Amino acid sequence: MRKVITGNHAVSYGAFLSRVQVIAAYPITPQTQVVELLSEFCASGKLNAKFIKVESEHSAMSACIAASATGARAFTATSAHGLALMHEMLHWAAGARLPVVLANINRAMGPGWSVWTDQNDSLSQRDVGCIQLYCESNQEVLDTTIQAFKIAETVHLPVMVVLDAFVLSHTSEAVDIPDQELVDKFLPPFELKTKLDLETKKSYGGLTNPDHYYEIRYKIQKAHERALQVIKDVDDEFSKTFGRKYGVVEAYRCEDAKVILVTSGTITGTARVVIDKMREEGRKVGLLKQKLFRPTPLEELRTILYKAQKIAVIDRNISFGHSGVFAQEIKSALYGLAGAPPVFDYIIGIGGRDVTPDDIREIIEHTIKTEAPAEPIIWRGVRL
Amino acid sequence: MKWLEKYKPTIPRLEKESDYPESAISIAETLLNKTGTWRIFRPIYENKTPPCNNECPANEQIQKYLDLIKQNKFKEAYETIIQDNPFPSITGRVCYHPCEQVCNRKDYDEPLAIHCCERFLGDFGLKTKLFSRPQEKRKEKVAIVGSGPAGMSAAYYLGLAGFQITIYEAQPKLGGLLRYGIPSYRLPKDILDAELKKLSALQIKFKTNCKIGKDITLTQLRQEYDFVVIATGCTKSRPLDIPNEKGKGVYSGLEFLSQINSKKRPKLGKRVAIIGGGNTAIDAARVSLRLGYKPIILYRRTRAEMPAIADEINAAEVEGIPIEFLVAPVKVIRTKKGTVKGIELIKMKLGEPDASGRRRPVPIPNSNFVKKIDAILSAIGEEVDLSILPQDLKTTGWSISADNFGRTNIPNIFAIGDCVTGPKTVVEAIGAGKRVAQSIIAQVKGIELSATTNKKEIVTFSQLNPTYFEHKPRVSMPQIALTQRKRSFKEVNTGYNKTMVQEEAERCFSCGVCNKCDNCFVFCPDLSVIKNEDYEFDYDYCKGCGVCARECPRYAITMIEESKVETE
Numbered sequence: 001m002r003k004v005i006t007g008n009h010a011v012s013y014g015a016f017l018s019r020v021q022v023i024a025a026y027p028i029t030p031q032t033q034v035v036e037l038l039s040e041f042c043a044s045g046k047l048n049a050k051f052i053k054v055e056s057e058h059s060a061m062s063a064c065i066a067a068s069a070t071g072a073r074a075f076t077a078t079s080a081h082g083l084a085l086m087h088e089m090l091h092w093a094a095g096a097r098l099p100v101v102l103a104n105i106n107r108a109m110g111p112g113w114s115v116w117t118d119q120n121d122s123l124s125q126r127d128v129g130c131i132q133l134y135c136e137s138n139q140e141v142l143d144t145t146i147q148a149f150k151i152a153e154t155v156h157l158p159v160m161v162v163l164d165a166f167v168l169s170h171t172s173e174a175v176d177i178p179d180q181e182l183v184d185k186f187l188p189p190f191e192l193k194t195k196l197d198l199e200t201k202k203s204y205g206g207l208t209n210p211d212h213y214y215e216i217r218y219k220i221q222k223a224h225e226r227a228l229q230v231i232k233d234v235d236d237e238f239s240k241t242f243g244r245k246y247g248v249v250e251a252y253r254c255e256d257a258k259v260i261l262v263t264s265g266t267i268t269g270t271a272r273v274v275i276d277k278m279r280e281e282g283r284k285v286g287l288l289k290q291k292l293f294r295p296t297p298l299e300e301l302r303t304i305l306y307k308a309q310k311i312a313v314i315d316r317n318i319s320f321g322h323s324g325v326f327a328q329e330i331k332s333a334l335y336g337l338a339g340a341p342p343v344f345d346y347i348i349g350i351g352g353r354d355v356t357p358d359d360i361r362e363i364i365e366h367t368i369k370t371e372a373p374a375e376p377i378i379w380r381g382v383r384l
Numbered sequence: 385m386k387w388l389e390k391y392k393p394t395i396p397r398l399e400k401e402s403d404y405p406e407s408a409i410s411i412a413e414t415l416l417n418k419t420g421t422w423r424i425f426r427p428i429y430e431n432k433t434p435p436c437n438n439e440c441p442a443n444e445q446i447q448k449y450l451d452l453i454k455q456n457k458f459k460e461a462y463e464t465i466i467q468d469n470p471f472p473s474i475t476g477r478v479c480y481h482p483c484e485q486v487c488n489r490k491d492y493d494e495p496l497a498i499h500c501c502e503r504f505l506g507d508f509g510l511k512t513k514l515f516s517r518p519q520e521k522r523k524e525k526v527a528i529v530g531s532g533p534a535g536m537s538a539a540y541y542l543g544l545a546g547f548q549i550t551i552y553e554a555q556p557k558l559g560g561l562l563r564y565g566i567p568s569y570r571l572p573k574d575i576l577d578a579e580l581k582k583l584s585a586l587q588i589k590f591k592t593n594c595k596i597g598k599d600i601t602l603t604q605l606r607q608e609y610d611f612v613v614i615a616t617g618c619t620k621s622r623p624l625d626i627p628n629e630k631g632k633g634v635y636s637g638l639e640f641l642s643q644i645n646s647k648k649r650p651k652l653g654k655r656v657a658i659i660g661g662g663n664t665a666i667d668a669a670r671v672s673l674r675l676g677y678k679p680i681i682l683y684r685r686t687r688a689e690m691p692a693i694a695d696e697i698n699a700a701e702v703e704g705i706p707i708e709f710l711v712a713p714v715k716v717i718r719t720k721k722g723t724v725k726g727i728e729l730i731k732m733k734l735g736e737p738d739a740s741g742r743r744r745p746v747p748i749p750n751s752n753f754v755k756k757i758d759a760i761l762s763a764i765g766e767e768v769d770l771s772i773l774p775q776d777l778k779t780t781g782w783s784i785s786a787d788n789f790g791r792t793n794i795p796n797i798f799a800i801g802d803c804v805t806g807p808k809t810v811v812e813a814i815g816a817g818k819r820v821a822q823s824i825i826a827q828v829k830g831i832e833l834s835a836t837t838n839k840k841e842i843v844t845f846s847q848l849n850p851t852y853f854e855h856k857p858r859v860s861m862p863q864i865a866l867t868q869r870k871r872s873f874k875e876v877n878t879g880y881n882k883t884m885v886q887e888e889a890e891r892c893f894s895c896g897v898c899n900k901c902d903n904c905f906v907f908c909p910d911l912s913v914i915k916n917e918d919y920e921f922d923y924d925y926c927k928g929c930g931v932c933a934r935e936c937p938r939y940a941i942t943m944i945e946e947s948k949v950e951t952e
């Protein structure tokens with residue numbers, strides 16, 4: 001069934017079709033609609049889930065952790081300051097190896113108070129141990145949400161589905177809503193092997209001395225390494241059932257490209273148009289969409305990007321005191337490869353400022369005509 | 385320690401990656417760690433007294449019957465109420481409900497409409513004819529003088545205990561003030577008659593039209609009966625004590641109501657002035673309106689000092705009866721023929737508080753004025769008729785001296801109700817009737833009567849956790865239309881139905897009394913609340929964190945210092 005829905009509602013439908021059992025959330029713009037629709041599903045009886053109203057995002061994640069620990073399929077959604085408030089519990093969810101799925105609507109952090117999009121909120125959670133997937137369209141949002149549960153439940157790690165504020169969250173597109181029957185087949189009920197219950201009487205997450213803590217942390221990294229393959233397998237299986245495939249990264253018209261542009265989120269959609277236009281003009285340019293941020297799809301990044309002469313990375317974020325986060329990722333991926341192409345880091349669109357096809361074209365042109373980046377950061381559109 | 389053996393864990397080998405769990409999980413069972421030893425405070429389940437129960441002059445167990453209503457147990461709820469008040473259909477209609485004034489819900493949104501629930505239960509009992517029978521048969525004879533609420537209540541509880549009872553009543557019918565004082569739009573006569581059937585069911589004998597001091601004397605009763613209970617009330621109206629008071633056109637409010645209630649129709653002029661601010665004044669005014677007169681209430685203080693039930697004052701105002709405050713009568717003005725044509729009044733202001741705690745009205749000099757009226761009903765208070773009492777019975781000078789249990793200076797003579805307290809309320813009379821019964825039963829059985837009951841802590845609003853209550857307005861009492869009220873004696877309030885009474889009972893906080901809401905059970909982070917018939921704490925593991933007590937919506941859990949716990 002095709003339906004015209006917003007990105008937020010695409011998340012809701014994704015969670016709904018995944019038959020989540022516990023939803024705990026606190027409202028925050030631009031996320032609120034996600035759980036609003038889910039609460040309506042719960043209230044009407046369409047969705048048999050416990051909807052827990054909490055007093056903060058910290059509690060929302062705590063409730064999801066507790067629910068997940070008992071073996072329930074748990075979900076929450078948040079944005080910006082809400083995600084920041086969840087920080088401690090994101091560490092916990094990963095450390096306890098619980099397959100909680102959350103959707104984060106990328107919104108700039110205050111102050112100055114902003115509700116518009118950029119990626120600093122989710123990228124600030126880089127090291128918590130949570131898988132992060134960035135989406136380009138409403139269809140991808142819905143599909144990724146369903147996939148997220150399968151990934152999480154296979155590797156026992158929390159998964160964050162990320163989408164841009166307003167550009168996706170509040171924008172409607174035609175979305176194919178899969179049949180429940182097919183989703184059920186793809187995502188069967190989830191069974192946690194060791195779960196919190198009154199019979200086993202075990203304590204979870206208690207004091208762990210230096211003799212054992214290290215090994216348990218080691219296993220989290222191993223899980224992330226394994227997740228890389230699992231995510232690809234889940235995507236493959238998904239495409240077999242539903243006919244749509246996204247990959248951990250997507251190389252778009254990268255064959256023989258001299259300059260490859262790296263994007264994430266909705267800027268990718270805009271960039272596709274620019275790349276098509278330039279290809280029509282006979283320019284040898286390509287696009288790499290990085291969907292998976294953690295774990296890092298190292299192999300894919302290297303294979304695709306190494307062939308280019310120059311790499312232009314668009315960062316709708318900034319790691320203060322350093323540079324754009326995606327550029328760091330790309331540089332680190334290429335490090336040590338002899339003759340690796342130079343990486344241009346373009347900071348643009350911070351705090352939801354519009355990123356137009358002209359902006360993107362200028363970025364590519366700038367990369368083409370510049371030998372090597374003179375500065376670690378190239379600011380685009382800063383009015384100073 | 386021996387108990388440790390039971391939980392002794394087997395330490396697994398942790399060598400290979402696969403030996404490790406995914407996340408930190410304890411090797412031993414959590415029961416190993418008896419966290420109860422950490423405790424410095426201990427929670428205990430301890431029911432307390434809800435303010436409503438404490439305030440009720442009849443000591444009704446209000447919280448308990450509201451809880452039973454919630455559970456759809458109407459019969460049990462009715463049986464609970466009549467343990468303390470045999471006539472809930474009466475009090476449900478005419479009580480001033482002090483319980484509602486202290487209801488903790490008043491600090492949240494609106495107090496519970498307890499009287500509406502009480503009335504429902506009373507009518508439920510009458511409809512289903514749940515009449516009590518004597519529990520035993522005794523040979524002692526008791527004479528009760530007066531069949532008002534105090535006498536009725538004493539008769540009921542003594543009848544239940546099996547005494548041989550005869551009620552003496554001066555009027556042709558039973559009920560006293562309930563029949564002759566309270567108008568039928570507030571208390572329909574058929575309700576009173578139905579309640580009186582409870583006394584017949586207890587084989588109580590009645591002698592009506594029998595006035596003490598005229599048809600029979602108290603001295604005679606003392607010889608004939610083992611016990612005499614005097615419950616004659618306040619039957620004398622206090623005069624206005626102003627010039628021209630005596631004569632046609634000036635009547636006592638109580639006498640006027642009594643005539644109306646005896647189906648007589650005394651003729652007044654068109655404009656009727658009612659002097660006073662108590663329930664008799666309001667009743668007289670509302671009755672006058674129904675008879676087609678134009679009543680006006682004249683009161684010497686302000687609305688805040690009016691002793692009448694607030695709801696009744698409101699009802700009078702809604703019906704369009706004007707009330708003039710801060711005026712006192714000075715003189716009745718009559719025509720040469722003696723017909724009342726007006727009343728001279730003086731304006732008042734409020735001065736220092738008097739003995740009753742209300743501010744004393746002080747006349748403003750030279751502020752006299754005349755109001756044209758055709759009749760006056762005085763309702764400034766009633767007094768005890770002391771003339772009928774035996775010489776050796778001790779009085780205060782204006783009423784009979786008796787203690788809380790009705791005991792006078794003469795061993796087998798008891799006195800209760802308004803003849804002891806001066807004009808009070810129906811519910812206080814009912815409470816006094818119950819206590820005199822307890823007093824007489826204790827005497828014949830040789831039991832010591834303790835004057836002070838062991839009172840538990842009374843719960844205040846600040847001790848509750850209102851997070852768990854939704855704001856909800858009280859279910860309003862259905863009433864007949866205003867147009868219907870002005871010309872008829874039809875009952876104004878028509879009563880709750882089952883849905884309404886349950887909806888209203890649901891609003892009860894159940895202050896201080898556990899109603900098994902499961903909050904403690906759900907919130908205990910240590911699984912130390914054990915749920916069987918009742919809840920119990922597992923003190924082996926309870927850390928004394930106090931979450932249960934904090935989250936108990938109704939303060940039924942108390943935290944006490946561990947060092948103060950008495951060891952077994």
